[in-house]
Amino acid sequence: MTLSVHSLSFRYGAKQALDQVSFDLSPGFTALLGPNGAGKSTLFGLLTRLFTAPQGQITVAGHDLARSPRAALASMGVVFQQPTLDLDLTVRRNLLYFAALHGLSGRTAETRTAEALARLGMAERAAEPVRNLNGGHRRRMEIARALIHRPAVLLLDEPTVGLDAAARQSIVAHVHDLAADGLTVLWATHLTDEVRATDHLLILHQGRLLADARAESIAPPASLQQAFLALTAAPVHAAPGASSSPRASPQPTQAPT
Known part of the structure; x- marks a missing residue:
């Protein structure tokens, strides 16, 4: 179990x-x-x-x-009820920041972030601030962020x-x-x-x-x-x-x- x-x-x-x-x-x-x-x-x-x-x-x-x-x-990876993304950071920076919190850095963090963006179909939006995303995409981002350390x-x-x-x-x-x-x-x-x-x-x-x-x-x-x-x-x-x-x-x- x-x-x-x-x-x-x-x-x-x-x-x-x-x-x-x-x-x-x-x-x-x-x-x-x-x-x-x-x-x-x-x-x-x-x-x-x-x-x-x-x-x-x-x-x-x-x-x-x-x-x-x-x-x-x-x-564990966790997605709380209240959104916790930094709206002023870009999509990519949000993912990299969370990877760093889990001790991931350098090539590993970049690879995991690229994989997450590809899985979400959001690679072309990596440089956009999160506040530009709609609610559904923000939630998908939070899920991807919660999985970046492969829990x-x-x-x-x-x-x-x-x-x-x-x-x-x-x-x-x-x-x-x-x-x-x-x-x-x-x-x-x-x-x-x-x-x-x-x-x-x-x-x-x-x-x-x-x-x-x-x-x-x-x-x-x-x-x-x-x-x-x-x-x-x-x-x-x-x-x-x-x-x-x-x-x-x-x-x-x-x-x-």
């Missing part, structure tokens, strides 16, 4: 943000689906060590995040926020292609149309994991939104599980991918 989370819990004062969350990810696309306030951003904050968990374990590419944080973090895991926290329908669809397809090439992807979203039937799906609600299975085993694509709404409509202590249908069991479920 490339990313493992076991018995992860976290509180903000009296509020239980995450409650005994456990899952294992292997290469491929995993959607972390949850309504606003479900705990998705808290989970990402713990995975990226923005803050630390008093309970639970996170392992990235074989590295324990608590014991070997530098090695674990070096194995094993890519984390994306609601990466399509603010994009129009065409750009959103394009980004979803692009990241699915990356996952198909062997990358482990964890994609946080509250939008069911970003989840494909064959995706590994985690459903998070009020800090607890309600489903951990292939999306099509939870609900057919046409009814995934209804299943998601049914799971997250009730208080978590009364929420049904989702091993094969949204009302299969009175307890949260975890199934193999």
Whole structure:
């Protein structure tokens, strides 16, 4: 498994943000689906060590995040919900700057940057300032930047926020292609149309994991939104599980991918 989370819990004062969350990810696309306030951003904050968990374990590419944080973090690429590109730098300089942060320089950094630009189809725009790009191209750039050090895991926290329908669809397809090439992807979203039937799906609600299975085993694509709404409509202590249908069991479920 490339990313493992076991018995992860976290509180903000009296509020239980995450409650005994456990899952294992292997290469491929995993959607972390949850309504606003479900705990998705808290989970990402713990995975990226923005803050630390008093309970639970996170392992990235074989590295324990608590014991070997530098090695674990070096194995991840992250695209946060809020854009973090420097709008005044050129496309190329943004990529080179991030490569330097990962200890890449000289010919290696130049080669990785050229590869990223070619993959994005943006080689001819390398000298343009990022502010000239539209929202979709900026997001693609952030994804390319997150992969420039060739991590094993890519984390994306609601990466399509603010994009129009065409750009959103394009980004979803692009990241699915990356996952198909062997990358482990964890994609946080509250939008069911970003989840494909064959995706590994985690459903998070009020800090607890309600489903951990292939999306099509939870609900057919046409009814995934209804299943998601049914799971997250009730208080978590009364929420049904989702091993094969949204009302299969009175307890949260975890199934193999």
